[in-house]
Amino acid sequence: MKRFFSYFLVFIVGISAGLLIWSKYKKDESQMPIFHPTTSPVSQISTSNSNSITLRKVNSQQIANSRQTVITEAVKTVSPAVVGINVIQIKQYRSPLFDDPFFRYFFPERRDQVVKGLGSGFIISSDGYIVTNEHVVNQAAQIVVTLPNGKKYDAQLVAFDYISDIALLKINTEEFLPFVTLGNSDDLMIGEWTIAFGNPFGLFDMGQPSVSQGIISATDRDFGKQSDDRVYKDMIQTDAAINSGNSGGPLVNSLGEVIGINTFIFSGNEGVGTSIGLGFAIPINRAKKIIRELREYGGVNRRFKTGLEVENLTYTLARYFGLKNTDGVIISNVESKSPAERAGLKVGDIIIEINEYPIQNTRDIWKVLDDLDAKGGDVLTLKVFRRNKSIKVLLRLEELR
Numbered sequence: 436m437k438r439f440f441s442y443f444l445v446f447i448v449g450i451s452a453g454l455l456i457w458s459k460y461k462k463d464e465s466q467m468p469i470f471h472p473t474t475s476p477v478s479q480i481s482t483s484n485s486n487s488i489t490l491r492k493v494n495s496q497q498i499a500n501s502r503q504t505v506i507t508e509a510v511k512t513v514s515p516a517v518v519g520i521n522v523i524q525i526k527q528y529r530s531p532l533f534d535d536p537f538f539r540y541f542f543p544e545r546r547d548q549v550v551k552g553l554g555s556g557f558i559i560s561s562d563g564y565i566v567t568n569e570h571v572v573n574q575a576a577q578i579v580v581t582l583p584n585g586k587k588y589d590a591q592l593v594a595f596d597y598i599s600d601i602a603l604l605k606i607n608t609e610e611f612l613p614f615v616t617l618g619n620s621d622d623l624m625i626g627e628w629t630i631a632f633g634n635p636f637g638l639f640d641m642g643q644p645s646v647s648q649g650i651i652s653a654t655d656r657d658f659g660k661q662s663d664d665r666v667y668k669d670m671i672q673t674d675a676a677i678n679s680g681n682s683g684g685p686l687v688n689s690l691g692e693v694i695g696i697n698t699f700i701f702s703g704n705e706g707v708g709t710s711i712g713l714g715f716a717i718p719i720n721r722a723k724k725i726i727r728e729l730r731e732y733g734g735v736n737r738r739f740k741t742g743l744e745v746e747n748l749t750y751t752l753a754r755y756f757g758l759k760n761t762d763g764v765i766i767s768n769v770e771s772k773s774p775a776e777r778a779g780l781k782v783g784d785i786i787i788e789i790n791e792y793p794i795q796n797t798r799d800i801w802k803v804l805d806d807l808d809a810k811g812g813d814v815l816t817l818k819v820f821r822r823n824k825s826i827k828v829l830l831r832l833e834e835l836r
Contacts, residue, residue, distance in 0.1 A: 505689040509630055510646050512691035515613040516558040517644040517684060519581040519634035520567055520590075520604075524550045524574045549576075555633035555644070555684030556580070556604065557693065558614045559726070563588075565604040566726060567683030568698055569595045570665075572602050580606050583643050594729035598737075598808055600665050600698060601722055602683075603729040615685060618692030620671065620718035626650050631675040631697055631714065633684030644684070649675030649712070656715060659806035666808040670715040671695045677714035686716040694719050724810075739811040739832040742773020743780065747796045756785060757823055762795045763787040778830040780819070787825070788818035811835065 525548070554571030558564070565580060572578055578590040588606040595602035629651055632644045653672040660666050673686060677697050686695035695716030702711060728735045745764040753761045763785045769775045786794055792803045809815070811834020819828050 506628060506630060506648055509687055509689055509691035513557075513615055513630070513632060513685065513687050513693070514644055514646070515583055516615045517583065517632045518556045518558065518565060519644070520554045520556050520571055520683065521579045521581070522552045522554070522572055522575040523577040524552055525576045553634055553680045554682045555680065555697070557632070557683075557685040558612050559617070560614050561611050563606040563608055563612055564593070564730070565590065565606065566696065566722065567602050567604060568696065569597055569600045569602040571683045572604070573597075578604065580604065582612075594733045596725050596729060596735045598664065598666050599717070599721070599725050599735065600667070601696070601717065601725045601729070603726060615687075615693045616691065617719050617723060618688055618690070618694045620694045620720045623651055623654050623671065623688075623694060625653065628689040629673045629675050629694070630687045630689075631673065631677050631681060631684065632687065633677070633681035633697060635678035635680040638680075645681075647676035649673050649714075652712075654718075657806070658715075660802075660808075666806065667698070667715070667717070668806070668808060669718050669721055670698070671718055673714050673716065674712040675714060676712070681714075696722055724812075735810070736834060736836065737808075737810050738835040739809065739813075740774065740835050741830065741832060742770035742775040744768035744770075745786065745797055745800065748785065756820070758785070758820070762793065763820065764794060764797055764800065774831055774833045778817075778828050780817075780828055780830070781821070783821070785820040786817055787820055790816050791818075 552571065552575075554567055556565045556567035556571070559566055572592055572595070575592065578592060580588050580590045582588075588608060590604040590606050593603045593605045627650060629649050631647045631649070635645050638645050650673065651671060652674050654669070656667075656670040656672050658667040658670065671686065671694065673695075675686070677700050681697045682699070684697045685693040686697050688694050695718055697714060697716050699715055700711075701713035701715075725735055744767045746767045748758070748761040748763055748765055750761060752765060753759075766775075766780060766782055766784045766786065769780055769782055786800075788794060789800065789803045790807060792799075792806070794800060794803070807813070807815075809832060811832050813832050815830045815832065817828045817830055819826050
């Protein structure tokens with residue numbers, strides 16, 4: 436009998452222990468459901484599971500509770516410093532009725548025509564300096580700048596550079612104006628986010644700049660000298676939507692730094708200026724140099740010195756140097772203590788390329804320098820033929836004032 440009570444006691448204790456363990460297991464299960472609805476507060480998530488599971492749930496909860504991204508933060512940072520620009524331009528025109536050589540002889544005069552234009556810009560200093568494209572304010576009789584808060588100011592054209600298509604404006608106000616941060620366009624990555632700000636089709640007048648998002652599609656797009664004598668080189672290509680009126684507005688990276696000036700697009704419909712995802716911006720590092728000169732000197736100095744004298748190759752010279760043709764120019768003189776001498780160039784060297792542009796004669800040199808919009812301080816990479824082999828020489832142009 437005593438043995439029976441012992442077995443019975445062990446049985447009761449075992450059942451009690453089992454019930455206790457089972458109830459604890461069910462309690463833990465109820466604390467960690469299979470999934471959490473987005474309305475559940477993060478504090479209710481159990482910490483009894485592994486760290487990786489908890490992190491995934493916390494991260495998903497944060498994403499659900501906030502729509503903020505690096506893009507929205509960049510927009511918030513830059514938008515207050517973006518401006519809309521409205522201009523009244525005076526352009527000369529000739530009536531098509533008299534656009535004939537015979538009638539032009541008797542009616543040579545042109546007539547003035549008032550044209551309204553629009554564009555974008557961005558404030559670069561708290562005292563009201565604004566950067567935009569020169570073609571936005573070209574021949575402007577009046578420039579009106581609109582801030583995101585709706586305030587309008589008559590702007591003064593401080594200086595401009597037609598060739599690089601950059602202009603510097605100034606508005607006078609007692610307010611401390613928000614301004615942008617200029618980034619580094621030499622450090623761009625293909626595929627990184629870009630944000631284009633501006634005034635497409637005059638929509639800025641409704642109270643805020645328009646914003647479009649894309650990526651950097653390509654860099655260093657060289658278009659050279661255009662038919663209107665402007666030079667577009669090292670351009671940034673983006674698929675962020677840029678339309679008529681966006682010219683002069685900032686192209687911004689995801690950090691809220693200006694990396695370019697929106698300048699022109701390739702459009703699927705000629706004359707309409709609508710985006711097909713091929714927009715181009717002047718790199719901000721190129722613009723920085725122009726802006727500095729515009730503010731300090733009122734213009735851009737393109738006078739420079741090389742210390743070189745060159746001549747076209749003749750068949751006799753080409754044969755003497757072992758060349759198959761007369762492509763290239765031969766250096767006939769190197770000035771003492773000049774950039775050319777410091778670069779190590781010598782009389783008898785034959786220049787066959789400048790910055791990978793082939794050189795056939797002396798005319799090509801000036802054409803390449805025009806296409807590059809060369810200025811003092813620029814470094815040219817010359818491919819030179821010397822003693823039966825090709826070498827590369829870096830030539831820094833010396834600024835002349």
